[in-house]
Amino acid sequence: MQIYRAHVLVCAGTGCTSSGSTVLFEEFEKQLKDAGIENEVKMVKTGCFGLCAEGPIVVVYPEGAMYCRVTKEDVAEIVSEHLVKGRIVNRLLEGAGEVQKEEAAAEQSHFFKKQMRIALRNCGHINPENIDEYIAEDGYEALGKVITEMTPEQVIDVMLKSGLRGRGGAGFPTGRKWDFARKSPSDKKYVCCNADEGDPGAFMDRSVLEGDPHVVLEAMAIAGYAIGSDQGYIYVRAEYPIAVKRLQIAIEQARAYGLLGKNILGTDFSFDIELRLGAGAFVCGEETALMTSIEGHRGEPRPRPPFPAVKGLFQKPTILNNVETYANVPRIILNGADWFAGIGSERSKGTKVFAVGGKIKNTGLVEIPMGTTLREVVYDIGGGIPNGKKFKAAQTGGPSGGCIPASLIDTPIEYDTLIEIGSMMGSGGLIVMDEDTCMVDIAKFFLTFTVEESCGKCPPCRIGTKRMLDILTKITKGQGTLSDIDDLYALADAIKSSALCGLGQTAPNPVLSTLRYFKDEYIAHVVDKKCPAGVCKDLMRYTIVADKCKGCSLCARNCPVNCIQGEIKKPFVIDQDKCIKCGTCMDKCKFGAIVKE
Amino acid sequence: MKSLEELRALKEKTKAQMNLRNEQNGLRVVVGMATCGIAAGARPVMNTFVEEIAKRQLNNVKVTMTGCIGLCKLEPIVEVIDPSGDKVTYVKMDAQKAARVVAEHLVNGKIVSEYTIKAEENS
Incomplete structure (x- = not known):
């Protein structure tokens, strides 16, 4: 057994990979070799640490020193100073400058102090492509416990008592979902995992899949045992290539160890998992559309009931949980329902x-x-x-x-x-x-997304959201009227009550909530024809204050569309018809003579 | 894998290799690894500690490095720190001495007084 005195963990999540961590890994291997200590230091590719803004991230144990924004050039210094001589490279630590050596450990930083990691506990800690490391952190112990010591009813009871609710959005109690599926009689049942994470700006599920893929496999097997299923499907976006690759590796490793497949750990329980790749449709994150897509059809939702727990994938009882929901399951089994129910608040646990x-x-x-x-x-x-x-x-x-x-x-x-x-x-x-964000513009952004991603099956979503977007566009162009705002409310009500699936029913929410808290901004757009945040281009204009203008012509020379005219040493004028509102003139003016209004 | 026992055996084995990454409250062995320490032979000392500790499966002992503490002529210097922060400083170490410190101090809790800085000062 090879013993290492130090472990270097390089983040290989999507965030850090795109900021260059692959190069770092190779550079570390090279530098360690040059220093002659490649047999003393273990290199590990790991999942997301969470501090993506500061990536690429490298953590060196046993000190737990977290290095941020590491470049290829920094590697030599980390190797020669830290790994050879044991001196932490302070300038590269998180929040460099103020940090003392005792605070070098990642766990001590502000970013981590108030956090509590259950779903992400292994992310940034283990090598996601090595099942042994997952097993060393109690991996598959929960599955072993469930299939050797517990009845399916006991498993569901633990889930119910833990108070775990779905992490995909709606927050339905996980135990109840499993209970319905268990009680639906059928010769075949399915366990599905929703890894079709599509919300703009969201990447939680991707990080779990990239950093700890086995936790999802283990939890799905536990779910399979609880409801009486022997087949699982993970529906994952094809746009997550690293996650897909790590899931494939994880499934192969688990099969090789007999932790997936026939007669797991020598019991009568058999369970296997297959991947299905999504082709990029947002609607396929909706449960009925997701299952239709797994079946090989066009991903469109269908009315509920019947709910998937009764008639889901291939018309059989099915449970569908989100990646993060699954990531909590093995911990709940091992630590008990009371432990989990003790975390969080009264009605939201964990x-x-x-x-x-x-x-x-x-x-x-x-x-x-x-x-x-x-x-x-x-x-x-x-x-x-x-x-x-x-x-x-x-x-x-x-x-x-x-x-x-x-x-x-x-x-x-x-x-x-x-x-x-x-x-x-x-x-x-x-x-x-x-403060520089325009709330009407934000509502428009999200609605544009929904309009583009609407599958088109039901008219309220297909036509209604498009109409709402038209009105918002009109408002941001300064052509809105007060009755447009009333129309927005009316359309929102109609869509909410009549759209076929959850995506359509919730599509008006960004508009309704901005109307609720920032109605004054809508009024400003409609009545005063002004955008208070200065975002909506059609509602603002750049003008030159004649008193302050020295006639230096700097603005005119920098204007990309040549819309500023004037004589030297006399005030210049902006031709509003030609102006594209790029703001270059305002940035260039040395006398503050150009104003935005 | 045919049983839960096999799973647990694999877990224990891998756990030992990963110990470095887990928080623990056991003993800390700190080896001075600045230029002076390395020149005086700190590297074999450090390696001996790591190997002996692994061999004996002392999972609560962590080996770390530090820089020069200013007593270059007494290098290689090794400090053994217990969870309460009490410290024993061994000086002029080599691989044999390191093995003995592991056996007597780390395993049996008996300080090897003849290698300590105190013994060196009194001599």
């Missing part, structure tokens, strides 16, 4: 992973106990808003969700409180917006 993005310092992945306030996520973990700007709102739940305004920043993040204030938990995308 933790939730959020992909935090937008106008925030620490873009990345955070896992917090339910009931943590939005303020803690934005300021304590997220590090606040960059460039000293003011927090305006946060958007959760993607195109089905809504926004949380600054006045409600102390709201605890729970399923029910978020619904009360007109947003929703959603799958976990959390987009932070600052």
Whole structure:
């Protein structure tokens, strides 16, 4: 057995791979060899640490020193200083400069202090392509316990008592879903995993699949045992190539160890899993459309009931859970329902992973106990808003969700409180917006997404969302009237009550919630023909203040469309018909003579 | 894999290899690995610690490195720190001495007084 005195973990998640971690890995191997210590230091490719904004991330154990934004040139220094001489390279540590050596451990940083990792516990800790490391962290122990010591009813009972609710968005109690499927009589049942993560800005599921693929396999096998199924399907987006590859490796390894397949661990229980790749349709994240797609048909939803637990995939009882939901299951089995129910708040148990993005310092992945306030996520973990700007709102739940305004920043993040204030938990995308964000524009952005992704099967979604988008576009162009706002409400009501699937029914939410908290901005667009945040181009104009203009012609020389005219040493004028509102003139003017209004 | 026992055996085996990455409250062995330490022979000392500790499956002992503490003439220097922070400093170490420290101090809790800095100062 090879013994190593240090482990170097290089993040190989999508975020860090795109910022260059593959090159780092090779460089480390080369430098270690040059230093003659390649047999003393173990190199590990691991999953997402969560601090994607600071990537590529490298963690060196046993110190647990977390190096951020590592470049190829830094590798030699880490090897010669840290790995050869044992001196931590302070300048590369997270938040470099202020950090003392004792604080070098990743767990001690602000970013991690308020987090609690259950679903992400192995991400950034184990090598996702090595089943042995997963097993060393209690992997497949829960499956072993379930199939040798527990009855299916006991498993479902634990899930019910734990209070685990679906992490995909709607928050349906997982135990109850399993219970329905267990009680549906059938010769064949299916366990499905929804890994078709499609909300703009969300990447929680991808990170779990990339960092800890076995946890999903193990949980699906547990679910299979609980409901009486021997076949599972993971429906994963083809746009997640790293996740797909790691899942394939994980499935092969689990089969080779006999942890998937016939007679698992010498018992009568058999279970196998296959992958199905999604072709990029957002609607296939909806459960009935997802199953239709697995069956090989065009991915379109169908009315419910019958619910999948009664008639799902291939008309057989089926359960479909989200990746993050599954990631909680083995821990609940091992630590017990009471342990899990003791985390979080009254009606929302456990933790939730959020992909935090937008106008925030620490873009990345955070896992917090339910009931943590939005303020803690934005300021304590997220590090606040960059460039000293003011927090305006946060958007959760993607195109089905809504926004949380600054006045409600102390709201605890729970399923029910978020619904009360007109947003929703959603799958976990959390987009932070600052004062420069126009809320009408945001509503338009999400609606554009829904219109593009509408499958077209039902008219309320196909036609209704398009009509709403037309109205929003009209408003942002300064052609809106007050009756347009009433029409938005009317259309939203109609779509909500008549669309076929969850995506259509929730599509008006971004508009409704921005109308609820930022109606004044809509009024400003419609009545005053102004965009308060200065985003909607048709509603703003750049003008030159004649008193301040020295006639230097700098603006005119930099204007890309040559729409500024004038004589030297006399005030210049912008031709509003030709102006494309790029703002170059304002940036260039040395006298502050150009204003945006 | 045909039984839960096989799974658990594999788990224990891999766990030992991963110990480095887990938080623990056991003993810490800190080897001075600055230029002075390395020149005086700290590398074989460090390797001996790592190997002996692995051989004896001392899962609660962590071997780390540190820089120069300023007593270059006494290098290689090794400090053994217990969970409460109490420290024993061994000086002028070599591989044989390291093996003895593992056997007596780390396993049996008996300080090898003749290798400590105190013994060196008194001599």
